[in-house]
Amino acid sequence: MTDRDEALEIKAAQEDPNAFAVLYERYVDRIYSYIYHRVGNVYEAEDLTSRTFFRALSHLDGYVDKGYPFSAWLYRIAHNLVANWYRDRGRKPVVSLETLVIGSPPEEHPEVVTQGEDDRRFLQEVIGEIDPLRQELLVLKFAEGLSNAEIGQILGRSEGAIKSLYHRTLLQLRKQMRERGIEFDAES
């Protein structure tokens, strides 16, 4: 799948909405995963995923290729819907990562409950202590594997600002690990 192929698929979907199904099938799991990590609840994640794709379909005519992948546009829609979701419910936009994956019933996402779960739980607790923007950055980086440029597009920041934020976030994580008595090889 090249960028050109995808551009043709988007154009086809703009001309015939029935062709949107191809794009949906390609991105539904990625968008769901992102939202799930943000809200920590399967039912809310499904609702917000639905809203993301309904909105994408209804606004597809206005989509303009600005040099970023189509997925960045979808993530941006999801990002805004999650922000509104927090605002409407008066909740703090904090991703409680320590209860996210772990708190979900194992049968919902059995792939998550695997060996090394204790380690993962510990790392998620550490991530759960940093501020929401940095948590979101880590979800986009680690769970979704996006580039700094793509993340910048989603969060409305420059690529350089994301790179800088990412480095500061890693240093903060290292500091918090140190406070728990865990040192890294690179420091010795």
Add this chain to the structure above:
Amino acid sequence: MMGLIAQPECVYQEVEGQFVGALPRVAARPDFRQELASNLALVAQHKSSGMVVSQPHPYVPGVLVGVAAGALATSAAIVVLVLRSRIERRVSV
């Protein structure tokens, strides 16, 4: 001032290596995927036939506006009743 002093790349890589597996990607339920695909297909059909696509709106804001309007009307009615009773009392005195 953490972050202002340039760190060796290996420091970032070390921390990154520790945390990269902490947030695994999760997949949506197959039933949910299928249902949403069907709903989108229906909306796509309507859209291609010229109908306007709209998302379901949450009813909560509507309820809040209704409750606020009701409370305002009740307050106004109480003020009117109090003023009226005072005026009637003065007239009778």
